[in-house]
Every structure is written in structure tokens, then in C-alpha cells.
Amino acid sequence: MVSLQQAVAQDTNFRIQDPTSISQLEYEIREITVSGLVTARESYLISSSGLRVGDRISIPGEEISEAIRRLHRTGLFSDVEIEYERVSGGVRIHIKVQEQPRLQRYELVGGKRSHRRDLRERLNLISGFAVTNSVRNQALNTIYRYYREEGYWNTDVNVVEEVSDDERNRISLRFEIDPGERIKVREINFSGNEEFSNRKLRKEFSTIKQDRWWRIFKRHVYTQDEYEEGIQNVLQFYRNNGYRDVRVLEDSVYVDNWRRSKDGVIFDIEIEEGPQYRVRNINWEGNTVYTDEELTQAFGFQKGDVFNESKFQENLEFRRDDGDISSLYQNIGYLFFDVYPNIEIVQGDSLDLNFEIVEGEIATIREVEFAGNTKTHDDVVRRTLRTVPGATYSRSAIVRSIRELGQLGYFNPEGIQPDLQPDPENNTVDILYNLDETQGTDNFEFSGGFGGRQIGIILAARVNFNNFSVQRMFEPGGWNPIPSGDGQRLSLGVQVTGRGYQSYNFSFTEPWLRGRPTSLGVSLSYDFLNYNNRSIGGIAQPDRRNELFSASVSLGRRLQWPDDYFQHRTILTYNHFNVAGFSGIFEDGRADLLTLRHVIERNSTDNPISPRFGSKFSISGEVAIPLPNFQQFYKIKSSYMHHQTLVGKLVFSAGAEYGYMGYLSDSGRSNFQRFFLGGTQIQQRQNFLNDNIDLRGFPGGFNGVISPLDPNQNLVGGRVYNKYTLELRYPAVSSEQIQLIPYAFVDAGNTFNDLNRFDPFEVKRAAGFGARIFLPILGLVDLSYGYRLDGTPASNEGQGLRAGEWEFLFNIGAPF
Template sequence: MAKIKHLFYCFVIITTSIGFINHASAQDSTGIEIQNPENIIPQQYEIREVTVTGLVTGRESYLISSSGLRVGETITIPGDDISNAIKQIYRTNLFSDVQILYERFPGSLVDIEIAVEEQPRLQRYEIEGVKRSQRRDLNERLNLISGLAVTEAVKSQALNTIERYFSEEGYWNTSIDVIEEPSESNPDRVNLIFDVFRGDRIKVREINFEGNNEFSDRKLRKSFDSIKQDRWWRIFTRHVYTEEAYTEGIENLKLFYRENGYRDIRILEDSIYVDAWRHGRDGVYFNIDIDPGPQYKVRNITWEGNTVYTDEQLTQTLGFEKGDVFNESKFQQNLEINQSESDVTSLYQNIGYLFFQIMENIEIVGEDSLDLHFEIIEDEIATIREVSFTGNTKTHDDVVRRTLRTVPGNTYSRSAIIRTIRELGQLGYFTPEGITPDLRPNRQERTVDIEYGLDETQGSDNFEFSGGFGGRQIGIILAARVNFNNFSFQRMFEPGGWNPIPSGDGQKLSLGIQVTGSGFQSYNFSFTEPWLRGRPTSLGVSLSYDLLNYSNRGRSFFNTQRSGVNERNELFSASVSLGRRLDWPDDFFQQRTVLTFNHYNVDGINQFFDDGKADLLTLRQVIERNSTDSPISPSTGSKFSISAEVALPVPGFSQFYKLKTGYQHHATIVDKLVLSSTVDYGYMGYFSDNNRSNFQRFFLGGTELQQRQNFTNDNINMRGFPGGRGGVISPVNEQRNLIGGRVFSKYSLELRYPAVQSEQLQLIPYAFVDAGNTYSELENFDPFELKRAAGFGARIFLPILGLVDISYGYRLDGTSPSLQNSTGLSPGEWEFLFNIGAPF
């Protein structure tokens, strides 16, 4: 019996080895097939027992299940059952060697032994020869975890991932050596070391075109856009080749031709290669062979099926006339949907035609002419049946519902949906990108259900803490403020309402304090209810107290002549505001009325101001139109405001009146790059020459952090010039005192790009040019006599800290000498400013 068993073992080993060697007769990638060289007649056997040997880390049950050999099943020997079992085990990629041995017993029974040698397991891996940032990126891409079986397929996949990464980064001829070494901490495992030679990051030196008789190579290279030729002046553009950027550039090139009438543009051939360039350096070359085809022009435009709008109205909206070069991008945007809603589809959908359809037929006439024919199915007007929303876990439903412009029973309007998304984003409680409307039309009923998906921000409330330096005379500035932007006064008195604070009703509560090392303190409180008694009427209340306490400090900040005296300047202010949304001239307008009481206790400022107490009771009326899409960094829209403020003629109170107006416009130039322009004017007058007030004149320069200490002034922010009476822009009287202006003008241009936009952080770098001035009288106003500054800065928004604005401005003009600043501000100097809050 032992002899027979020995013969069978030998037979299995020999036949298994023959299966590995005889690759030509293999049926799959393993190259295994059991042969029958002795022409033994196959017989069926019942498996009595299955055992496993050589297994170290795996599970026997998994291995036996993978083989398909189970106790009680019938197999044929010789036959395919054994060879198939070996193949199945190999396919698990867990074993480097597999053998199946069997022993036959009387009664057609057989015992199976599966002998395996396991693949090595991974302990850890390292990537050498790369930068730390590249290693971090590769770790995110590689799917190598401890305990993974180290097979050739696993190593090959890792190599391909590393090579693809460096190819995407513009590296050529990347090579990688894989070193596999036993782990010192675990002898049953191995470490993998990827020794990377990144190759050269060769820049694109030339982009050459053939067949381009219509445009210059320079214009085509500009349209390519995604990759630029390397030139010394192009510091911030991409010069390295990647497949993704190249493919994008080819599509941009085709789009450029189509926008200029060449609908049949084809790339006949393109090649990318590395060759010698200059000074012994290599360069990447692009050769692109173009067949533009004919330039098409519009011949006839016809419409069919339109009853709501005339042919002339639709043609005007389409934006093409007979003889125009056919611009494919313009055609699609004006036909379907564009951002300004000036397209044919919006024309219908904004008045309820949700089921409107338009089919275009573009027919080529002759060699280079197009006939544009449109068939319109207007259908019937759709009505909004239900409006719902999801995702507002903190904000109460009524706060969302009152913001909606789509109301059940109203006619469907695409414009109303866009407006709703904008205004929900303006609340600051939801991420604008996360507001997604889901339309569920019912063609039979001629109705539509709308559901808005909301993505609630994690931190609409914030705590602001900041510090800055206000200059030699002001010193260190420290400020802290807590803003509850989604407060709920009602929930303060409800069980469980403090979790951790009452919130959800859209009310705004703010508490702040500001101090400096030179004796300034400021405390303020404000509360706003945006919807009073369920109506679009806002009610606001604010209280503040400011104290300047300079005692025995010699030459003080305000007083340049007295020394050794106590100077205590105080301001108590209280205001009530009432505002409401208007429907005329359009529903972007709103008006606000503000009644403010200011009590001043002024001591020893200088001879221009009188010591003692003064009171102001002012009434200010503001009309504003705001169509911007974001309170922090608008990308589209405009904002216009005009205000009139009157210091009421109460006996014993100071009296004056002010007129202010401002306009700002925001437009996206390309991608996310935004250009903003602002213009502001102000005028201050008096009812008579006998009651002129010395308070609240216009001063330009600095930030709100600095300006709060000058509470006797009306301070206008301006970058590049510091705050404080010694640095601001102001007229000077005969005694060389800064007296403030009765007229001011300010202009600003800002170019910004939102570099980071997420719930946790918004980073918005910008470049700016500011110009402005103040004038003692209206007859002195000169729009060309301006103080200018240019520079750069950034706005940083963190949910817990709010918005921080830092700027670094270069003064192009100086200011006049004064008693407060004997030399004035010199031109050609940089000024760093720090502020909290949104400028828009």
C-alpha cells in the first residue's frame, strides 16, 4: 500500500511539473494542465478528506473553497478537476507555488492534500528620491496596506501609479527600481522600497502649427491656453506637458476655430517630441497640422411654431443676422441657456413654458453658407404645485420658506429658481454650491414640483479675535467679537433651546470689544430681526460706548499742544433701524430708516473742537439695490446705494445734513477671476452758518479697527493710507490742523481670485488700486486731485473667526504736513493694514 501511495505522489508531482513546462498546451494564463502520458483510463472518485499544508497566515477554509474541492464531491482522475483547482488557487494571487497531491482508497475514495507556498506579505513601503509633497501625493494614490500579498501584479500596479503621477506633473523618462527586502521586525513579511528617478521636467519650448492660413500662430497659441511656450516673462503660466492639459488645449483650439465660423475644423496630425533647444537644454515640441475647412456665414434664419414671440424677437434674442460669421458657442448659449438668461429657452421658461422644446436644423448651402431653421413646440404654461427643501438641520423651515421665490400656485419661472438660489446663498447659512433644485415635472397635469437640496454650513456663527498695530500714536490694537448670525430670540425661553445657543430663526446678535495699549476702549451690541412679524421688514437695535482716556501722557494722540492734563473723551451711541424690501423699481431694492442718538463728552482735542458735551440726533434714509451673489466675495452683480442723513434741528443739538452715494460692480472676466469697481461720493452741508457742527466730517484712510478711535469723524476706509488723525487724508486749515472734509470722493479697482473655497477656509487674494480725496468746500472739489495707492492683499474667512482682510498698499501720493504729522505722509512708501469684516 505504501508503494502504491508513493507511486501516486510521484505521478502527481511529475504531471503537475509537466503542466508548468508544457506551456503550449495550457488553457489559460497559469500554463497548467494535467497530462495523461500513460493513457490511464480516467475514473471517478469521491473526495473523503481535504487537507492543507504550507499555509502560514491564511485560512484553510478560504483556500479549500477557492480550490473547489469539497468533501463528498466526485472528481475525475486523471482529468481537469485537479488542474482547474490549481488554477483557481493561483488566481487568488496569494501563493507562489501550488501542488495538489492525492491518495486513492478502495471503494473509489480519494484523499486530497493541497500543498502551497505563500506569497510574501507587505510590512511597509517607502518612496525614495522624491520631494516631501510628492511623497504625500503618492501615498494618497497608492493602495498599499500592511498585510497585502506582494505579487508581481501589485508591484506592477504601484509602478504604473508612480509613473503616471510624474507624467501628469510633466516629468519625462521617469524610472523606478523596486527593492524587496525582508522585514527586520517580522521575518514572515517584506518591505518594499521604490527608488524613483523622476527624470527631467522638460518645458514646452515650441508650439508649431501647419495649415493655419486664417490666423497667426500667436493667436492660435493664445487660444491653446492650457499650455504656454516657455518664455522668461511668463512666470505664472504652465510650461510643462501633461496629457490632460494637451487634450484640453486641442479642444480649446477647435473651439476657437468654431467660434470664428470654421465648423469643420479637423486636426489632421499632431506630434509631441523632445529635442534639443538652446544652450544644451532639451525642449518639448508640439507640431499640429490643421484643416480648418470653410468659414461659414449665416444666410437665412427661419422660425416655425412660435406664437408667443414674433420671428423678429426670437432672431434678435438669437443674436445673429444675415451675413454674420457663425459662432458656434454664441449660437448654443443664445439658444439654450446662458448666465444672463438672455437666451431663447429662458425667454420661454421665465414666463412658464417649462415644457417648451426647440429643434434646430442647420443646413449647409453652397460652400460656406448656413440656413438656420428652428421648429418650436411651445406647449402650455406650467404651474408650481409643491415646493420643498431638505438639508436644513439647524435653520428653521420658515427662514428658508420666506426666502423662496418659487411659491405653489405661481407660474413656473426659471429666473425665480435662480433668484432663490442666490438669496439662499446670501443668507450665509448654506454653501451656494450645495444649493441644488430638483425639478419633477408632470406633463399631463401641466405642473412641476420643486425640491431644493441644501448643504448647511458648519459655522455661520463665529468668534473674531484679532490684533494689529495702528501706528506709533495708536499702538497695539486688540479686538474681539462674537457674532451669532442665525440667532433665535424666541428659543431662549424654550426648553432645550440652548444647544449650545438658541439658533435657527435667522436673527443676528453681535457683541464686541476693542482696546488699545494707548487708552482706548470700545464696547458694542447689536441685534437684528430680518423678518418682523413674518413680513420682509427688518428691525435693528444697536448700542455702543467708546472711551479715549489719555492721562498725563505728554503729547497725546489728539492733543499736540497740551501736556500733563487729563483727557477723557467719550461717546455713547444708540440707534434703531427699520427696513423693508421693495417691489419697485424691481425686487432687488430695499430701503432702511435709521434713527441715531450720539452723546459726546469731549475734552481737550485741539483748538478746532470745543471742549464739553455735544449731542446729535440723526435720521438717515437709505435706498439700496443689491444684486450681488455673495456678501464676502461677489463674482457677479452690482450694488447701488444713496442715503440722506439729517442731524435734526433739536435745540441745543448739533445740526448738519449729509448726502452719500456709492456704486459697485462685479464681473467674472475668465474662470473665477473677478474684476470689481467701486465709486463713492459724499457731501456734508449745514442749515445755516451759525450752527455748523465740528463733528462727523469726512476723513479717508485706514480701517475700521483704527477709525473707531476717531469717533468724532466720519471715517472712510481706504487702503495704502493709515488711520488716525496723523495719517488720514484730510484738508488742513490755516493753523495746520486736520479739519476733515465736507466733500469726499473715492474710487477703487480690485482684481481677485478665490484660491481656496471650502467650508473650513476661504482664501481670496487680490490686487487693488485705490484713489480718493477730501475737500474743505464744494467749490474745491476736483475729481482729478486724488491721493492714490496700489498694492495687494488677501481676505481669509474661517467659520469660527469670520472674515479677516489684510492689505499691503504702496502710496503713489503723499499728504499735507499738519500739526498732527509735521511731515505728512510721504509717497513711495508701503502701508500694511489689517481689518475685520466684508468690504461689500
């Protein structure tokens, strides 16, 4: 036997059976055989080798070497040999392999139980897969990276392999983990900084904080990525304050003794600030559409201003309010507009900002297409878009289209990606919207709560079809499983309690009536509440019964003035009440109410669940039409909520709400439909004789709601109310399966008998925290835990509420 290993492949074995010559000859492969397989398939091995029966190969030659390399690259074999035997008309190839062992199981030893649980979720070790060197190294890197992110230093991992006794070529891995010592960042030191203090720079570093006892919610452990991001944050802070030449001369991260013999991670960062630059001159060239003065005003810099790098980029390229230079041009059709800035340093610490503008020609939209809507019908998407073929190109129209599509709730706002295909020769552009349709458009809501001693446990269930289609109800195959795709909303709900309360409701909304931006809605509901065997203070109370039938129809339309964020809606509602046991409301226990309500609303928020920016303003007027034997009053309400992103994903929201109730005649005055504050919509639904305003930190029900008292200590409700809200929230998890949005809040509000007693600063306050959880199948759940800073007075209905107590509330639905 003659070995041609050196001639064929340097790191493999190639043996020739019955050789006749060591010179290179060409043969046809007549047969391929395989040995050594345990779990891999023979067909896969032959295919991976690249050798085929009928191929002609040279021996010795590159084909054999390449086949061996191919098989090694699969990672499934630890050793590969190829032999051949000359037969009539060619050669027989025989491939001998030794498989890599397959994973039977793996075990993590050492470290905390929680660490092992987290590591199992990260490790990509699957039973039955080949255990290669790459797999081992990847697992080790995952373990080391996890402990680095948790702040552990000097982590050590030993891998022990145990080969099984059977013939299946199985192996077990045991990772013996010594986590090392968890060392927190104790000091972040800066040197060379003269204009800004160490404290200010540590704040701007932001990603990692020094460990101090009061920073219980801050991150104090070192990771390389967060450290580098923090360095860039500090440099960007300098550049935004005019220091364009700032740089880090030297930095180091090390562990050293800190206080009381504690080890700590210490950052030493040496900075060279350089001069602070100010703007001297701003020059524009090539502009014909706008004057130099108009561009300078939009640019936002004046002579003598400190140069701000972030402001420079935003005002030149993109601002949310469309006030940047690029938007000025692109919103009126100049798609091919471009600007070339040239920053010139003069006199040491001054800057001349020179801009060369290429305006180009006005572009026209040629085609508008969209893809990714598998459930929602094309006409629903098409009517939402603000870019239409033949129209002048506008970047703001694309941004508004993305916002409107996101507001539908059918598509993931982050996944809506416009693809522009410009044609400079013909001054046209094609627009393709790539849509990411969510699967959980419809949802089933099930909730529970406590409405106080008089009401008891509350259970509610509702099914919402948010993309319903009446037309498909009558088409073959339309029920698959629910007729959907036309953007209509159908809701069916039921609510019950252990104290005899029942509620059934139905609503339907067509957002585009007859192909126009006109909405039509209808709703029906029936509520029944029976209070039996009640006692307060040991004194038996008379039985009470509330019964309400309600029907309403609404008509709304989107407006173009003052801008196209406005819309108005008119609602006509009929209510029939049958009440027993409530004195001072209706004389004979029965009443009818016909109200006409008109709402004007402006909504520029980016999404309904957790807005990142924008605002919502609403003003409404409602009149209970004074028909014979009907109740009469009128109401005016207004509300405003503004949302602003502060840093990263952190959002701040502030809002105010006011309401006033009057009467068309003195004879119609009563305690019916007055304002009560406190609780959630679930609790408030059961007292439909009142107008209930939700307020966190205060429960619903009769005991504890915020309401004026009459001379007999009865809760009578207010004719005037005010409500204020502050909220700070952070979308911690955002995916198709779940959205988790924790928040902190401060709520305040009060009700008053009339305008003469109204004081906007006399409020009942609560502060606390909570979370909104959105699940596609359940909808939006709001959990809040509020601490009352003020109490409510005792009344004939209960002892009131004391300040300094916590209140847990549970609600369904979006608050914005």
C-alpha cells in the same frame, strides 16, 4: 493522491485526500478549515470564498474553482489551494493560503525634498495594508504622473522590497527616484493658419505658455490634459469666429535642442481653417407664443453676422441675463418647451439657421421640497424659496432661489442642486432642492493690527452667531451648544489696544419679522479711548479722552419695485459723546447726536464673500435731527460695485463711491463727523469723532490719513469724498474648510473741504496685492499689501506719508 487540477481550475492547486472516483459527485460540506493565515481573519476568508457548511457541492465542479477565484480577487493572497477529505456524510474542506505581505513602511529616495513631501500626500500607502501588484503599480503611476505634471521627462523609479525578519509577513518598500530633466515648453508653433497669427493662437491656447523670462506667473510645463484642453481652446476660438469646419490635421509634442544648447518641449500644430461662415437666413417653425421677429431679436443673430458657436448655444439654451430663447419660454411656464436647431450650409460659406419649436403646455408647480438642512429650520429655507406650490413654473425663479439660499451663508452655493420631476401628462412639476449645509455658520474672529504711533497695537475679538434662534433659547434642549436654526444674527465683540482703548458692542438682527420680509435690528456699543503722555516732535501733548455710548434700531424691507433685488432700510441712532482734549469739536466736551438714516440698496451678487457676477448699488441719506443742544448735519452717500467673470474663475470688479456732508444751519458747522480716508475698519473704529472710509495702501490713525488741512495745518476732514476701486481676483481654493482668494487691486480716493474744491480726478492712489481667507471658525480675513503712488502732506499730527512705500493692512469682514 490524484490531482484534479486540470479538471477544477487551470491556475490553482486542488488536491483530493483519499479519492474514490474522478467522476463528478455531489457532497455536503461538513466542515471548513483554514491554514496559512498571518493577519487576515479566518471568518473573513471563509466568507470571501463563498463556501458554507451545509452547502452541497460537486467534486470536481465549478464551486471549488469559483471559490479559488474569489479568494484571489480579494488581492490579499498570493497563493490559494483547496483540498478536501471525505468524511461521514460529506466532505471536509481545507483552504490553504499564502498571504500577500503587509506594508511595514515605505521610503522615497531621490528627487527634491519638496517633491518627496508632495508625493507623501498623494501616495495612498498605509502601514498594515496588503502590498499587491495593484498597490505597487498605483504608487508608481502616482509618482510618474506627479513628475509629468511638474514638467520632468524621462523619470525613472526603481522599487526595492525588503522583507522583515519577523513572522508577521511584513515588507518595506523603497522607491528610488530619478526625476529626470525638467524641460519647459519653449515653442508653440502653428502652421496652416492664415486668418489668425501664431501670437493670437498661442494666447487662445491659454493653458500652457511658452517659457519667457517675463512670464514668472505662467505655467510652462507640459501635461497631456492641459495640452488637449489648449487644442480645444484654439478650435473653439475658430468656431466662435465662424470657422465651423476647423480641425487639427497633425500635432506633435517632442523635446529638441532650443537656444544656447538648452532642451525644450516643442509643440507643432497644423491647422486646417476651412471657410468662414456667415448667417444668411433665420427661420422659426411651431412658435405661437412669440413672433418670428421677437425670437430673432432675442437670439441675437442678424443676416450677415459671423457665426459664433458659443453665442449660438448660449442664446439658444442659457444666458445669465435670462435673455436666451429657452428662458423666454421657461420663465413663463413652458417647462416642456423644446427647440430643435438645423444648420444648413448654403452657397459654400453661408448658413441657414432653422429652428423647430415645440412649445408644449404651461406647467404648474405641484410640490416643493428640500433636504439636507440639518441645522437650519425648514421655515428659514421655505421663506427664501421663490418657487411655491400652485405657481406657474419659472426657471428664473429656481435660479433666484439658488442665489438667495447661497446668500444666506448657511449652505454651500456650489452644493445647491434642484431636482425637477416633471409630469407631462398632468402638466405639473415637483421640485426638490438638495442642500449642502455648511458646518461653520458661526465664527469667532480674532484679529490684530497697528493703528499708528498715536494708537499702537490693536487687538479685537468677536463672536458671530449667524444662524441664531431666540425661540430655542427657552426650549428644552435648545442649547446644543447654541440655540440656532432661525436665521437670526447675534454678534458680541470687544476691542482693546495698549494705549487705553476699549470697545464693547452688541447687535441682533431678525431678518424676517413676524413671518414677513421685514428686518429688525438693534445694537448697543460703548467705546473708550484715553491718550496719555503723548508727544509730537518732542513736545508734550495734552491728554485726550473719547467716550461714546451708542444705541440704534433699524427696520428694513425687501422691495418688489423696480425689481425684487431692491431693499430699503431705516436706522435711528442715538450717540452720546464725552470728549476731552480735542479742541474745536465740542465746547464743553459733551454732545448728543440723534440721526435718522435711510438706505436704498440693490444687490444682485451671487455670494457675499467673493462675488462672481452681479452688482451692488446703494444710496443713502442721513440727517442729524436738529434738536436743542444736539449736533446737526446731513449726509448723502452713494456707492456702486460691479463684478464680472472674465475667463474661468478670474473675476474683475470695479466700483465707485461718493459722499457729501452739509449743514442745516451755519451755526452748526464744525469738524465733527467729517470724512477721512485710509486704513481699515479695525483702525478707524478708534476715532469715532470722524466718518472714516477705508482705503488700501494708506494706514489709519492720525498720521497719514487722507484729509484736508486748515490754515493751522490741522487735519479737519472733508465734506466731500470720492473713492474708486479696481480689483482682479481668482478663488484659488474653495472648500468647506477654507476659501483662499488672492487678488490684485488699484484704489484711489480723496477728500475735499467743499464742492467748489471737488475734483473727481484729483486722487491719492495705491496699487498692490492681497488675499482674502475665509475660515468657518474665524470668518473672513483680508490681508493687503499696497504700494502708494501718492503721499499725504505733513500736519500737526504727524509727518504724513511718502509716495513709493508699501503698506500692509489687516482687516476682518467682507468688502462687498
